[in-house]
Amino acid sequence: MNEAMLIGLLAATVSAATPLLLAGLGELVAERSGVLNLGLEGLMLTGAMTAVVVTASTGSVLGGIAAAVAVTMAMGAAFAFLTVTIRADHIVTGLAIVLVGDGLSQFFGKAFVGVNLQDRLAPLAIPVLRDLPVLGPVLFRQNVLVYFSLLAVPLVWLFLYRTRPGLALRAAGERPSAVDVAGWNVVRIRYLAVIFGAGMAGLAGAFLSVGYLGSWANGMTAGQGWIALALVIFAAWHPVRLLFGAYLFGFAYIMVFQAQVLGGVFQLVSVYLMQMAPYLLALLVLMLIAARSRGRGDGTPAALAVPYVREERT
Amino acid sequence: MPAARDEVQALDISKSFGSFVANDGVSLRLRRGEIHAVLGENGAGKTTLMNILSGLYSPDAGDLTVWGERVQFRSPRDAVLRGIGMVHQHFQLVEVLSALDNVLLGVPAGGLRLRRGEAVARLRAIGRANGIDIDPDVPVWQLSIGQRQKLEILKLLYHGAELLLLDEPTSVLTPQEADELYRTLRGLADGGKAVVFITHKLHEVMAAADRITVLRRGRVVAALPASETTLDELGTLMVGSRPAALRPRQATAPGRSILRAEGVAAAGDRGHAALDGLDLDVRAGEIFGIIGVAGNGQPELAEVLAGLRRASRGRILLDGTDISRWSPLRRMRAGLRFVPEDRMGMGMVMPLDIPDNMMLRDFRDPPFVRRGLIDHGAARRRAEEAVAQYGVSHGGLGRPVRLLSGGNQQKLLLAREIWTDPKLLLVSQPTRGLDVAAARAVHDRLVALRDGGSAVLLVSEDLDEVLQLADRAAVMYGGRITGIWPAARFDRDGIGAAMGGGIPRAAA
Numbered sequence: 001m002n003e004a005m006l007i008g009l010l011a012a013t014v015s016a017a018t019p020l021l022l023a024g025l026g027e028l029v030a031e032r033s034g035v036l037n038l039g040l041e042g043l044m045l046t047g048a049m050t051a052v053v054v055t056a057s058t059g060s061v062l063g064g065i066a067a068a069v070a071v072t073m074a075m076g077a078a079f080a081f082l083t084v085t086i087r088a089d090h091i092v093t094g095l096a097i098v099l100v101g102d103g104l105s106q107f108f109g110k111a112f113v114g115v116n117l118q119d120r121l122a123p124l125a126i127p128v129l130r131d132l133p134v135l136g137p138v139l140f141r142q143n144v145l146v147y148f149s150l151l152a153v154p155l156v157w158l159f160l161y162r163t164r165p166g167l168a169l170r171a172a173g174e175r176p177s178a179v180d181v182a183g184w185n186v187v188r189i190r191y192l193a194v195i196f197g198a199g200m201a202g203l204a205g206a207f208l209s210v211g212y213l214g215s216w217a218n219g220m221t222a223g224q225g226w227i228a229l230a231l232v233i234f235a236a237w238h239p240v241r242l243l244f245g246a247y248l249f250g251f252a253y254i255m256v257f258q259a260q261v262l263g264g265v266f267q268l269v270s271v272y273l274m275q276m277a278p279y280l281l282a283l284l285v286l287m288l289i290a291a292r293s294r295g296r297g298d299g300t301p302a303a304l305a306v307p308y309v310r311e312e313r314t
Numbered sequence: 315m316p317a318a319r320d321e322v323q324a325l326d327i328s329k330s331f332g333s334f335v336a337n338d339g340v341s342l343r344l345r346r347g348e349i350h351a352v353l354g355e356n357g358a359g360k361t362t363l364m365n366i367l368s369g370l371y372s373p374d375a376g377d378l379t380v381w382g383e384r385v386q387f388r389s390p391r392d393a394v395l396r397g398i399g400m401v402h403q404h405f406q407l408v409e410v411l412s413a414l415d416n417v418l419l420g421v422p423a424g425g426l427r428l429r430r431g432e433a434v435a436r437l438r439a440i441g442r443a444n445g446i447d448i449d450p451d452v453p454v455w456q457l458s459i460g461q462r463q464k465l466e467i468l469k470l471l472y473h474g475a476e477l478l479l480l481d482e483p484t485s486v487l488t489p490q491e492a493d494e495l496y497r498t499l500r501g502l503a504d505g506g507k508a509v510v511f512i513t514h515k516l517h518e519v520m521a522a523a524d525r526i527t528v529l530r531r532g533r534v535v536a537a538l539p540a541s542e543t544t545l546d547e548l549g550t551l552m553v554g555s556r557p558a559a560l561r562p563r564q565a566t567a568p569g570r571s572i573l574r575a576e577g578v579a580a581a582g583d584r585g586h587a588a589l590d591g592l593d594l595d596v597r598a599g600e601i602f603g604i605i606g607v608a609g610n611g612q613p614e615l616a617e618v619l620a621g622l623r624r625a626s627r628g629r630i631l632l633d634g635t636d637i638s639r640w641s642p643l644r645r646m647r648a649g650l651r652f653v654p655e656d657r658m659g660m661g662m663v664m665p666l667d668i669p670d671n672m673m674l675r676d677f678r679d680p681p682f683v684r685r686g687l688i689d690h691g692a693a694r695r696r697a698e699e700a701v702a703q704y705g706v707s708h709g710g711l712g713r714p715v716r717l718l719s720g721g722n723q724q725k726l727l728l729a730r731e732i733w734t735d736p737k738l739l740l741v742s743q744p745t746r747g748l749d750v751a752a753a754r755a756v757h758d759r760l761v762a763l764r765d766g767g768s769a770v771l772l773v774s775e776d777l778d779e780v781l782q783l784a785d786r787a788a789v790m791y792g793g794r795i796t797g798i799w800p801a802a803r804f805d806r807d808g809i810g811a812a813m814g815g816g817i818p819r820a821a822a
Binding site: 162163164165166167168170171174175177178179180181182183184185302310 | 368370389390391394400402406407408409410411415416418419420421424425426427428
């Protein structure tokens with residue numbers, strides 16, 4: 001393998017990891033507050049479709065991205081209303097969000113299937129850094145959403161571990177009554193966390209459509225929302241470990257394509273079996289985590305998916 | 315007359331939950347420098363009143379005057395800002411966070427950043443000034459129950475509390491830890507704080523409080539200085555009638571050994587050694603009481619005996635037969651019956667009705683099975699008998715048991731197990747959360763069972779309950795029995811010391 005191929009492989013890994021990282025970080029924050037949003041796949045699809053439709057109609061890529069975030073945040077607010085206010089079951093509601101997102105995106109995106117966007121999010125090379133050997137082309141000639149996703153990791157970490165609202169958010173996922181008694185508004189914390197998480201999933205979808213492929217196709221996220229959910233568990237709800245997880249899985253995705261190109265033994269294996277690899281990897285990792293953490297905590301927020309009711313007599 | 319700015323007053327407070335009136339025109343006056351006790355049975359409205367003072371509930375009617383100013387709390391934050399803090403009966407601590415982070419979580423206002431460095435110094439200073447020593451960096455799950463309570467108090471002091479509310483603060487403590495708590499509270503009062511604690515333990519009120527308010531069924535029945543009342547008078551006020559005299563104890567001849575445990579060891583849920591070489595010998599015709607502070611292996615012991623948890627070492631004998639490897643079903647059929655601590659989770663199925671719950675353990679056997687099918691008529695007859703014999707009030711046999719009060723649920727559980735005429739009845743915390751009348755009914759049933767010749771193994775965290783009922787009392791500490799006292803030689807101090815891990819003096 002020569003240097004050009006290596007650079008191509010790594011740059012593609014960054015592109016594949018970015019939507020996982022964006023959606024995963026958002027979900028991590030939501031779950032840390034105690035809300036399990038299984039709807040990532042639907043939110044990513046909605047975000048991807050919205051970004052394409054708005055970009056194609058207005059000619060503004062940033063407008064498309066902003067619209068994707070706004071629409072998915074609204075869906076996040078609806079999800080929060082159902083799970084936090086009405087206290088509907090998180091899992092059932094999350095699955096509904098997947099189906100709604102899939103249906104909405106197919107319906108409104110119909111006219112845009114197969115349309116190649118004229119405008120796409122252009123790469124933004126960073127002066128000086130772009131000229132580094134290998135790292136330059138891999139990391140510093142990407143588009144702004146890639147940079148944002150990498151910057152978001154330390155920002156989320158700082159927020160969770162070094163700020164008062166971050167402490168309250170983590171505590172809301174562990175012991176909401178303690179947060180309530182301490183004078184915080186558990187409902188508001190969870191709403192904001194869920195809306196943030198949904199917006200990040202929308203951003204992940206927008207990255208896929210207008211930031212990477214430049215088109216819309218039905219069901220184009222192809223299970224990445226589910227992988228992002230698994231990554232949050234893999235990361236034990238820690239943003240830095242999520243970064244590693246996202247890049248590991250991004251690499252696995254890319255290797256599946258590369259294997260076909262490389263030929264050799266890989267040609268003996270059916271493409272369809274190869275395409276299962278990232279999901280098998282996800283299952284394997286979850287099994288390992290479960291086996292290793294038996295008897296001890298695995299970092300799951302104690303109040304994850306548990307509705308909080310205050311004025312209940314005990 | 316103390317100045318109004320040194321007082322917190324509640325005037326004619328009322329609060330209902332649905333059709334249940336928890337507080338009905340309650341008034342309370344609290345002063346700096348005083349320890350005030352609010353006394354009452356379960357369900358008398360004590361906790362509701364505290365939750366109103368701490369801003370968690372808003373009253374339906376009535377006024378709050380805090381340090382001379384009328385206030386309306388919309389949230390606990392409002393109360394904290396006025397210098398009111400509460401230690402809840404179930405500690406409001408986040409176990410995975412450090413002691414320091416738990417304190418910082420409750421800071422009512424401040425910037426975005428967590429300033430841990432400054433906070434550590436302040437926390438240490440406040441701890442030193444009040445004789446509370448807790449490592450700020452240690453995660454809460456590593457703290458003992460007593461330390462967690464101190465952390466809760468420290469938290470309030472850090473947030474500038476001038477009025478401290480404590481809900482049943484001694485229910486989880488050994489007698490010695492309770493004494494220490496009351497010394498801490500006295501120090502706080504002497505330093506100018508106002509302190510209120512709620513309890514149903516009469517002797518604690520007499521020992522620790524300056525003034526006493528007695529609640530019964532949501533109303534104040536008396537407010538008086540501790541120096542002007544007696545234990546008897548308080549008991550009468552609290553219950554509404556003269557409390558029954560201590561149960562007369564018959565001298566029963568201990569029978570043969572029914573349950574023996576020899577060197578039993580077992581791991582707890584976290585893999586730690588919950589039982590560590592435990593020996594036990596319960597005889598026919600005796601109530602054997604096991605007393606201990608929570609967290610010393612009591613639930614694990616009950617589970618190992620019932621067959622729900624595997625013993626890694628040791629033997630268990632029921633009436634001379636080794637049952638160590640028997641399934642729970644086989645033990646049950648052999649006459650080892652179990653009334654678990656968690657009656658709503660393990661004892662009954664809450665959404666099912668009374669007849670279904672009455673056959674929950676024995677639905678495989680006659681009379682509940684006829685020609686291979688379940689006989690619902692038999693279950694219904696059993697339920698009717700139980701309800702009549704045990705005086706269970708219910709709104710219809712067919713309604714889910716979750717609608718029953720805790721006392722009625724517990725009576726049904728006992729009826730179900732006692733009806734099988736067990737060789738050994740294992741009961742865990744049988745009166746936790748019950749009012750005095752229901753607790754007395756439960757105690758009567760246990761005594762009657764003992765008098766009928768069964769062995770009763772009573773596991774409890776309530777020392778008074780064990781001292782009242784047991785023919786022999788054993789202290790459980792660190793997964794072992796560390797001392798056994800026969801009823802004739804019961805000694806509150808000695809048992810209390812053993813509960814805290816001390817070497818028992820009068821063990822026999």
